[in-house]
Structures are given as structure tokens and as C-alpha cells.
Amino acid sequence: MRAVLFFLRKIWAFAGSKLYMNIAGMVAVSLLEGIGILLLVPMLKAGGIGGFQSGSTPLSPLSSQLSPEMILPVILLIFVLVMLGQVYFKRFVTLQNMRISQEFDLMMKKETYQKILDAEWSFFLKKRKSDLISSMTSEIGRVNGGVTLSLQVLVSVIFTMIQIGISFWLSVPLTISILISGSLIFLFSRKFLRRARGLGSQSTQSARALLAGVSDQLSGVKEIKSNQLEASRLQWLDKATRKIHQEQLEFFRLKTSTQLLFQVFSALLIAGLVYASVQLFHTTLEQLLLILVVFSRLWPRFSGLQSSLEQIASYYPAYVSLEELRNQCDEAKELTTEFVRDSGLTFNDSLECRKVSYRYEKDSRAYTLQDINIKIPVNCMTAIIGKSGAGKSTLVDLLMGLLHPDEGELLLDGVSLSQKDLVKMRQLIGYVPQDPFLFNDSLRGNLLLVKPDACEEELWKALEFASVDQFVRALPDGLDTQIGDRGIRLSGGERQRIVLARAMLRAPAILVLDEATSSLDTENETKIQEAIARLQGHITLIIIAHRLSTIREADQVLVVDEGRIVQSGKFGELEREKKSLFNQMLQNQGYETTPIAYKSSI
Structure with missing residues (x-):
């Protein structure tokens, strides 16, 4: 029953003096109930019911000091006072128990949720979302119910001990x-x-x-x-x-x-x-x-x-x-709230992986990524490509500080990053995933998540950059439009552009796009590519790409295969390597040498 004792100690530490007051109230209720029981025989005797011998009860001395006509009124008065006292203390104990139970439930939910949020990203990769929801709702409720029952057991034990004492007194x-x-x-x-x-x-x-x-x-x-x-x-x-x-x-x-x-x-x-x-x-x-x-x-x-x-x-x-x-x-x-308030980091030269290896199962010999040596220059576009399962998303998660290398190190401007620094570095990064996530809130609420103090002008500027401002203005409620669960009331392209606007609202030094255009139609892909083109040369871009035609203007292309970097260089350089994985991917996509052109202006 170690787990039960753990949570009992938690509530004892949480409630403190309130529990001691409750115990005192429980003792008072039990004593008063015992006194009420002992008053029964004098009441029956004073009421004229025969068969009871004088002086044969523990309260008989009280009766002997009163005149016959006063015995019944006095005993009844005492009985009423005892019952009133019992009712008062019982009400006090019940209300106090309810307060303690509700406050403990709130504390447990906040504390457990804080622990969940503080866990590293790899923890969530191994957990079912529904199991975490179950723990946060039904299991905490059951634990709180069990703790409340344990307190009630304590009440019963106290009452029982007092009743046993009275019984021993009698026989x-x-x-x-x-x-x-x-x-x-x-x-x-x-x-x-x-x-x-x-x-x-x-x-x-x-x-x-x-x-x-x-x-x-x-x-x-x-x-x-x-x-x-x-x-x-x-x-x-x-x-x-x-x-x-x-x-x-x-x-x-x-x-x-x-x-x-x-x-x-x-x-x-x-x-x-x-x-x-x-x-x-x-x-x-x-x-x-x-x-x-x-x-x-x-x-x-x-x-x-x-x-x-x-x-x-x-x-x-x-x-x-x-x-x-x-x-x-x-x-x-991996973190506490103090780490995420102010990163204190700046990005002026490069982000580098030096001999980095990573595996999801720590007891496995197989690495997802192995011996990664790359350098991502500031204000340049780096594209990461490869077959499905090659390790592209894992590499990006490492660059974002979501995963921590098993071997090797990450360096920012030539300085090795500690685990705390990797967490802080996220303040520099904006992220646009392949499957954009929006909360069941208004457009305004979703944007303000990343920058709660953003003014109206900043919101519209971010939307304009993502080429979604005209769409939002045309909505009946504008920024206050409710978008449904995961943004279900918006199209895929609209969701993607809203998420891009949200990422840019943070004014990140690094923008990461994880196949952000792979599932979009030509019109929406073009709008996002135009937005990316306007950024090129002004912030650092890291792009996981599926369509190779979208990365021709990248400053460097990294080709990942089976967890290793097998090629790196400019698009044109890799294109000329005829017997390479990059060239094979070009042929598989029926790539045409005429690139898509975008105007680059900001």
C-alpha cells in the first residue's frame, strides 16, 4: 500500500493544521455521541419507565443531586445541548473535509499537469494521449475519492475507539x-x-x-x-x-x-x-x-x-x-518555468551539429541518427530531404532542442549548448508542422498564444505576411471567428497559413517548416512559397521538403538516408551528381530544370 501512503502524506502535508482541526472535531463528535448514549437510561428513568435500579448507571450521581421534578428537564436540556453540539461539530467536519478534498483535487491536477508539461518531447512519443487524459481526469478523481474515504476511515476509527471505551466502561x-x-x-x-x-x-x-x-x-x-x-x-x-x-x-x-x-x-x-x-x-x-x-x-x-x-x-x-x-x-x-521566460540566447553565426547521434530506445544498438556533422549558417535557407523514415524529422527535433543527443553536441555560434540551453533555444525558433495544429478557440486566441501582449497591428502584419489577411477580414467575426476543434472550420491551406502567421508573430531568428506545403494545393503552396521567398536572407530557414522543386533556391541542401547525411551542397551541385540519391529523387519526381520563380522582396 506504498502508493496509498504516498498520497496520504501528500494530503497531510497539503492540509496541515486543517486536518488536525478536523481530527479534533471528529473526537468532539464521537464524545458527544457517547454522552448522548449514556443519557438514555437517566432519561428513561426520569420519564417514569420502571425496571431501572437507582444508582446503577454512570450518570446516576448527577440524578441524585437534583430534586425529582428537576431531573427530567435538566437531563433533557443536557441532551439537547449535546445533540446541538454534535450537529455543529459534524457540520464543521463535513464542510472542512469537502474543502480539503476539493482543494487537494485542484492541487493534484495542477501539480500533475505541470509535471506532464515539464517532461521532454521523447516522453510524449512513448505515451498515448488518451492515457494522459485518463490520468488527469478519472484517475486523479479516483485517487481523491480514495483519500477522502481514507479520511472517513480515520473518522470511523476514532469514533469506534471512543465507543469501545464506553463499552468497556459498561461491561x-x-x-x-x-x-x-x-x-x-x-x-x-x-x-x-x-x-x-x-x-x-x-x-x-x-x-x-x-x-x-x-x-x-x-x-x-x-x-x-x-x-x-x-x-x-x-x-x-x-x-x-x-x-x-x-x-x-x-x-x-x-x-x-x-x-x-x-x-x-x-x-x-x-x-x-x-x-x-x-x-x-x-x-x-x-x-x-x-x-x-x-x-x-x-x-x-x-x-x-x-x-x-x-x-x-x-x-x-x-x-x-x-x-x-x-x-x-x-x-x-527537462525544464522549469524559469527556463522559458527569457532565453538569454542570440543567434549570430551558425547552428552546428558535431558528431551527433540519437536513438529513441536507449537500450537499443540501432541509432535513428548517427554521426551527424552539419552547420546551418545564419540568415540562410537549409533544406533537408530524404526518403520516408530516413531521420529528417528527428534531425529537426534535435535542432529545435526537443530531443537531446545521446552522443555529440549542438553548438550555437560555436558555443556548446547544455540541456538547459537547448530548452532556452526554442525562444529563437518558429515552427510550422506538416499537420498544422490549432486550438478550439478564435483566430485571435490562437495567435495570441505565442505572444499574449501582441497588439492589433502586429496580428494583422503577421496575417498579411502569410497571405491570409484578406481571408480573415472577409469573415463575419474577423479575428474573433471560432475555428472549431483543431481548426476544422478552415481548409488545410488556411490552417497552414494561420500557423505560419502565428510562427512569425514571435519574430523568430530561425523558422522551421516541416513539409509545410506537401499536402497543399498549388495556390496555397504558391502563397506559402512566396512568403518564404520574402524571408530568405533575413532569417534562418530550415525546411524539410518533399517536393524538390520548392528548394532550388536553398543555400544548402542536406540529403539524409538511413540516419546519416549522405550528401550536402547547393541544389545545382547535387543535381550534377548523376549516381546519387538526390539525383534519383529528382528522376522519381520527374523534375524539370526550369525552376519556379518568386519575387524576393521584403
């Missing part, structure tokens, strides 16, 4: 009998806890599988509709949800089985208790009444403890999963 033999019976049934019910833990593990995996499936299918809903897969997807959902419902039903059966066990045992124990009290221990009527009242309050606590422990056991896999995620994030941590 030691009968109290020992109850404790032995409760211990035996707890030992017998350990198998229920193991079963609850197993069901909890199954439920966690099933919930993750359902979330992953729904997330994937909603992301590919266009494929589902175009291929008429609705029926099969509904069948999948029916099967997945039925599995979860079956697991929930199994857990409910488990809980009702333990409750049935406690109720049967309770009936047998009460019968045995009454028989032993009368025939063996010769307990007085007053003591027997109080013991039965205490038992009626105490025994359900045993049942409640068992039920709570089963619920906590079912949450245990969520504890383990969340702790593992947090530990993995800590191991993959």
Missing part, C-alpha cells in the same frame, strides 16, 4: 466478545479486499481502453463516415461499455456480499449477546440497554470500515498508475 466481557467477533469477520473478509483490488485494476484498464478508442474514433470521424463504419464502431462501443458495466456489477455484488455477511453475523451476535448477558454475566437491565445501543452504533462501523476498505482497494490501481506517471514525468523532466 468488559461483552465488549471483548464484540471485538473478537469483529476481528474474526475482518480476517474472514480479507479475500473480499483482494477481489476488490483486482476489480479496480480491471476497471482502470477498461476505462483507459474506452477513452482511447473514443478519442481515436472522434479524431478519425471523417474516415468512419466516408467508409460507412458507423455500425461497427457502435458495436465496439457496446462491447466496451458492457465490459465496464459488468465489472461495476461485479463490484456491487462484492459489496452486497460483505454487507449480507455482516448483517447475518450481526443478528447471530445480538442473539448471543443477549443470551450471554442474561444467563452468564447477569448484566443489569440498564447496562444491557446501553450495551445494545452501543452495539447498534458500533457494529455498523465495522461494516462501514469493511465497505470503505473495499472501495479504497478498488481505487488502488489508480494510486499506483498516477504515482508511476508522476515518477516517469520526474525522470523525463
Whole structure:
């Protein structure tokens, strides 16, 4: 139960004095409830119910000091005050527990999300997005529920200890009998806890599988509709949800089985208790009444403890999963917020890879990139080409500081970059991916993400540069137009140009385009190529290209094959190497020697 103790320590450190106040309130509630029980016999006696012997209860001395006509009013007044005090403290404890639970849930979500965001890029390459979403939502909720239940168990334990003390005061033999019976049934019910833990593990995996499936299918809903897969997807959902419902039903059966066990045992124990009290221990009527009242309050606590422990056991896999995620994030941590506020870096000469090698699986002998030696001059265009899987995107991720070399080093202006410097360097870079990502927000909100203090003029200047300003002006709501999930209300070309405008809003020293025009039509490709042409000679351009005709004006071309740089030079130089990979790629694309011409002006 190490994971459970970890989160209990977390809430203890988080809540601090509030928990101590709650414990004090719990003790007060339990004591007042005990006093209320002890007042029952004097109330019955003062009410004229016969059969009770004078002086036979712990509160009899109080009755002896009052006149007969005052006994009942005083006892009733005390009883009312005790009940009011109990209600007040119980309300205080309940509200405090709710505040602690809500604040702890918020803290856990913020802390866990911070850990996720601080993890390096390679961490996300190995994780399913849906698993991270599950951890941030359902698993944190289950952990918080388990912690809250643990606090309730603490309340039950405190209450039970006080009730046991009162029972010992009334009758030691009968109290020992109850404790032995409760211990035996707890030992017998350990198998229920193991079963609850197993069901909890199954439920966690099933919930993750359902979330992953729904997330994937909603992301590919266009494929589902175009291929008429609705029926099969509904069948999948029916099967997945039925599995979860079956697991929930199994857990409910488990809980009702333990409750049935406690109720049967309770009936047998009460019968045995009454028989032993009368025939063996010769307990007085007053003591027997109080013991039965205490038992009626105490025994359900045993049942409640068992039920709570089963619920906590079912949450245990969520504890383990969340702790593992947090530990993995800590191991993959690459930055803190102080690193990204101000890079303190400038780019004046070149960005260089020197004997750089990288592999995604650290225990593998196979490298994705090996012995990379390149230099990217400032304010020049460098094009990176190669077959699919050659390592182009991995090389760009290294140049952007998203991945860190296993061997070799990156140098900026001749100075070796540390891991912290690689993170800081991202402040110098604007990035336009092949698959542009836009948030479900307005156009304005998506642009301001990279520069929250940008003025209206800066926004329109960036849009104008990306040749998308006229399109935005024609929209009914202009910059405040909502663009839907991942920008689904825009065309591919419009999304690409918006992302280009967002990248340029940062005024980057280096602009990286990862096959940014490969899936565009001729018109949109031309507009982005014209924008790139206007930049040439003014900022550093790193372009992964699929269409070789778009990189003829590059200052250098790097050809990647099987993780190595196999050719480098100007376009014309490589074109003349007839038996090269570059020339083969030209022939495969039916390349014509007449290049596409663009006006270069800024």
C-alpha cells in the first residue's frame, strides 16, 4: 500500500493544521455521541419507565443531586445541548473535509499537469494521449475519492475507539466478545479486499481502453463516415461499455456480499449477546440497554470500515498508475518555468551539429541518427530531404532542442549548448508542422498564444505576411471567428497559413517548416512559397521538403538516408551528381530544370 501512503502524506502535508482541526472535531463528535448514549437510561428513568435500579448507571450521581421534578428537564436540556453540539461539530467536519478534498483535487491536477508539461518531447512519443487524459481526469478523481474515504476511515476509527471505551466502561466481557467477533469477520473478509483490488485494476484498464478508442474514433470521424463504419464502431462501443458495466456489477455484488455477511453475523451476535448477558454475566437491565445501543452504533462501523476498505482497494490501481506517471514525468523532466521566460540566447553565426547521434530506445544498438556533422549558417535557407523514415524529422527535433543527443553536441555560434540551453533555444525558433495544429478557440486566441501582449497591428502584419489577411477580414467575426476543434472550420491551406502567421508573430531568428506545403494545393503552396521567398536572407530557414522543386533556391541542401547525411551542397551541385540519391529523387519526381520563380522582396 506504498502508493496509498504516498498520497496520504501528500494530503497531510497539503492540509496541515486543517486536518488536525478536523481530527479534533471528529473526537468532539464521537464524545458527544457517547454522552448522548449514556443519557438514555437517566432519561428513561426520569420519564417514569420502571425496571431501572437507582444508582446503577454512570450518570446516576448527577440524578441524585437534583430534586425529582428537576431531573427530567435538566437531563433533557443536557441532551439537547449535546445533540446541538454534535450537529455543529459534524457540520464543521463535513464542510472542512469537502474543502480539503476539493482543494487537494485542484492541487493534484495542477501539480500533475505541470509535471506532464515539464517532461521532454521523447516522453510524449512513448505515451498515448488518451492515457494522459485518463490520468488527469478519472484517475486523479479516483485517487481523491480514495483519500477522502481514507479520511472517513480515520473518522470511523476514532469514533469506534471512543465507543469501545464506553463499552468497556459498561461491561468488559461483552465488549471483548464484540471485538473478537469483529476481528474474526475482518480476517474472514480479507479475500473480499483482494477481489476488490483486482476489480479496480480491471476497471482502470477498461476505462483507459474506452477513452482511447473514443478519442481515436472522434479524431478519425471523417474516415468512419466516408467508409460507412458507423455500425461497427457502435458495436465496439457496446462491447466496451458492457465490459465496464459488468465489472461495476461485479463490484456491487462484492459489496452486497460483505454487507449480507455482516448483517447475518450481526443478528447471530445480538442473539448471543443477549443470551450471554442474561444467563452468564447477569448484566443489569440498564447496562444491557446501553450495551445494545452501543452495539447498534458500533457494529455498523465495522461494516462501514469493511465497505470503505473495499472501495479504497478498488481505487488502488489508480494510486499506483498516477504515482508511476508522476515518477516517469520526474525522470523525463527537462525544464522549469524559469527556463522559458527569457532565453538569454542570440543567434549570430551558425547552428552546428558535431558528431551527433540519437536513438529513441536507449537500450537499443540501432541509432535513428548517427554521426551527424552539419552547420546551418545564419540568415540562410537549409533544406533537408530524404526518403520516408530516413531521420529528417528527428534531425529537426534535435535542432529545435526537443530531443537531446545521446552522443555529440549542438553548438550555437560555436558555443556548446547544455540541456538547459537547448530548452532556452526554442525562444529563437518558429515552427510550422506538416499537420498544422490549432486550438478550439478564435483566430485571435490562437495567435495570441505565442505572444499574449501582441497588439492589433502586429496580428494583422503577421496575417498579411502569410497571405491570409484578406481571408480573415472577409469573415463575419474577423479575428474573433471560432475555428472549431483543431481548426476544422478552415481548409488545410488556411490552417497552414494561420500557423505560419502565428510562427512569425514571435519574430523568430530561425523558422522551421516541416513539409509545410506537401499536402497543399498549388495556390496555397504558391502563397506559402512566396512568403518564404520574402524571408530568405533575413532569417534562418530550415525546411524539410518533399517536393524538390520548392528548394532550388536553398543555400544548402542536406540529403539524409538511413540516419546519416549522405550528401550536402547547393541544389545545382547535387543535381550534377548523376549516381546519387538526390539525383534519383529528382528522376522519381520527374523534375524539370526550369525552376519556379518568386519575387524576393521584403
